[in-house]
Amino acid sequence: MKYVVYQRVSTKGQGESGLGLDAQERDIQLYLDNYVNDYSVIGRFTDIVSGKVNDRPELTKAIALAKESKATLLVSKLDRLSRKVSFIATLMDDKNLDLKVAQMPHADMFQLHIYAALAQQEREFISKRTKAALKEAKARGVILGGLRRGTEQRNEATKAQADHRANHVFPMIEAFRAKGMTLKETAQELNRLGIETARGGNWYASTVRNVEQRMAP
Known part of the structure; x- marks a missing residue:
């Protein structure tokens, strides 16, 4: 199973300190170690921007790589993708994109x-x-x-x-x-x-x- 990892923090300070990113990385690794038998992470992308902003260059790259490689886009929490349900719904409607949330390992698209x-x-x-x-x-x-x-x-x-x-x-x-x-x-x-x-x-x-x-x- 191939994964593309996406992480997001809201402020430059969080990005530089690693505090917000460390927690996301921990949850992602817990998911991979406990819920996936065989995996490879083919890309990691990080944005430093508010969850209210939909135009995020690193997320765009992550989605493109996941779709191109038929990999799963993996985030630690759903709000790392966006705080707007309309934006998340658009991603979920994309039949060419597979999405997983580390903190909700068994949740399907409807539940998310x-x-x-x-x-x-x-x-x-x-x-x-x-x-x-x-x-x-x-x-x-x-x-x-x-x-x-x-x-x-x-x-x-x-x-x-x-x-x-x-x-x-x-x-x-x-x-x-x-x-x-x-x-x-x-x-x-x-x-x-x-x-x-x-x-x-x-x-x-x-x-x-x-x-x-x-x-x-």
């Missing part, structure tokens, strides 16, 4: 499409919740002007996103903990399932504990 749509809905909800939080802050008399405005906006947006994510993931954490799993084991399971934290990162024992504390009555 549904996941992309749900992820986009969640991002849209977070955006609306953030705007509502800013409106509430203004009603409480918070001064949103000049440099203070930017600071308050960031703080309110971060809190709103953290609250939403905590509400979303807490039932799973609660279920894992009820089974006797430790904070560390719970974090590992959330990472295995491909569930991100509010900041889009990996889970650790400390972040699981923070969610539990945030949701405590």
Whole structure:
């Protein structure tokens, strides 16, 4: 089985530090080692650009090589391709392109499409919740002007996103903990399932504990 690996990070800093790329490379290698018997990686491509931008030269090269070589395009997570469900749907409709997502090794094209749509809905909800939080802050008399405005906006947006994510993931954490799993084991399971934290990162024992504390009555 031949694979073309595509990776994407949003900022130059992530690209230079390797932090974002290291995590993607880890997930891709886990997929190849555990779900593929015999494989060869015939190309690796990386873009440093926002997931909202569809015009990505390295992705274009990766897709062309995959189709030309009858290889599978492999990404670590679906949002590395794009954050737009319409763009992902276009790729999935291409009969000459085979696509695999490392973090969802058994998912077929239909399941990936549904996941992309749900992820986009969640991002849209977070955006609306953030705007509502800013409106509430203004009603409480918070001064949103000049440099203070930017600071308050960031703080309110971060809190709103953290609250939403905590509400979303807490039932799973609660279920894992009820089974006797430790904070560390719970974090590992959330990472295995491909569930991100509010900041889009990996889970650790400390972040699981923070969610539990945030949701405590």
